[in-house]
Amino acid sequence: MINDPVIELKNVRFRYDEELVLDGIDLVVPEGSFVGIVGPNGSGKSTLLKLVLGLLKPVEGEIFLFGQRQALFKRQERIGFVSQKANSFNSGFPATVFEVVASGLTRKIGLFRFLKQKDKLEVYQAIRQVGLEKYANRKIGELSGGQQQRVFIARAIVAKPDVLILDEPTVGVDAKNVRSFYRLLTSLRKEMGITLLMVSHDIEALLNEATHVAYLNKQLNFFGDTAEYKNVRMAKHFSYAGYHSV
Ligand code: ADP
Numbered sequence: 001m002i003n004d005p006v007i008e009l010k011n012v013r014f015r016y017d018e019e020l021v022l023d024g025i026d027l028v029v030p031e032g033s034f035v036g037i038v039g040p041n042g043s044g045k046s047t048l049l050k051l052v053l054g055l056l057k058p059v060e061g062e063i064f065l066f067g068q069r070q071a072l073f074k075r076q077e078r079i080g081f082v083s084q085k086a087n088s089f090n091s092g093f094p095a096t097v098f099e100v101v102a103s104g105l106t107r108k109i110g111l112f113r114f115l116k117q118k119d120k121l122e123v124y125q126a127i128r129q130v131g132l133e134k135y136a137n138r139k140i141g142e143l144s145g146g147q148q149q150r151v152f153i154a155r156a157i158v159a160k161p162d163v164l165i166l167d168e169p170t171v172g173v174d175a176k177n178v179r180s181f182y183r184l185l186t187s188l189r190k191e192m193g194i195t196l197l198m199v200s201h202d203i204e205a206l207l208n209e210a211t212h213v214a215y216l217n218k219q220l221n222f223f224g225d226t227a228e229y230k231n232v233r234m235a236k237h238f239s240y241a242g243y244h245s246v
Contacts, residue, residue, distance in 0.1 A: 022051075
């Protein structure tokens with residue numbers, strides 16, 4: 001079900017130094033949607049996520065989270081984040097899958113507190129949701145890149161966020177596992193009602209699962225549902241081949 005916006009950007013503008021990186025961005029992420037952000041390298045995709053996460057501040061415009069101005073929003077636990085660098089542990093890294101996923105509860109229960117039985121059950125449930133139940137006691141470094149990234153999804157969802165923000169999480173994931181990774185995201189969206197906002201380079205896999213597409217190139221060149229994006233891309237393909245070069 002698609003309802004109210006959980007994230008809304010109104011006329012957002014951002015620059016690091018002199019160079020304008022994002023200009024006039026109006027974007028609405030509806031509740032229950034899977035919004036894929038695509039666009040060329042350097043088009044401002046990661047910057048947009050950092051603005052939504054509150055790591056950067058717009059120089060103009062406003063961001064609303066769950067209908068509230070970002071500056072007043074205090075419930076960060078409602079927003080989970082998975083970065084592209086997560087899946088790079090070497091085989092000697094000492095933490096187990098269980099321990100890494102449990103660390104996602106830190107914000108909720110405090111660092112170095114003992115996990116209660118209920119917390120442990122939540123950790124196992126998150127591990128099951130990403131299909132890694134057989135690996136709970138394995139060292140994370142012994143897993144493949146795709147499996148490691150599933151661990152980070154589990155870590156992000158264990159605290160039951162309403163929104164999951166992902167920055168190119170399939171970097172380092174085998175091509176053959178990319179499809180199933182996207183399918184996992186859709187199952188989280190449908191079963192847990194998690195809204196997804198994701199920067200992606202895997203355009204075809206993304207178009208199979210996303211409900212909406214945002215095409216960014218400093219400005220928001222396109223925002224709409226996925227079927228509409230496919231039509232526009234098809235039309236542009238014949239008139240202007242550069243448009244879909246992602
Ligand atoms: P994308 O994610 O689409 O590849 P980015 O948001 O990472 O794009 O970057 C957008 C532009 O901002 C690029 O020109 C990049 O070089 C520049 N940029 C990114 N991060 C910084 C930074 N910390 N300081 C200065 N410029 C940056």
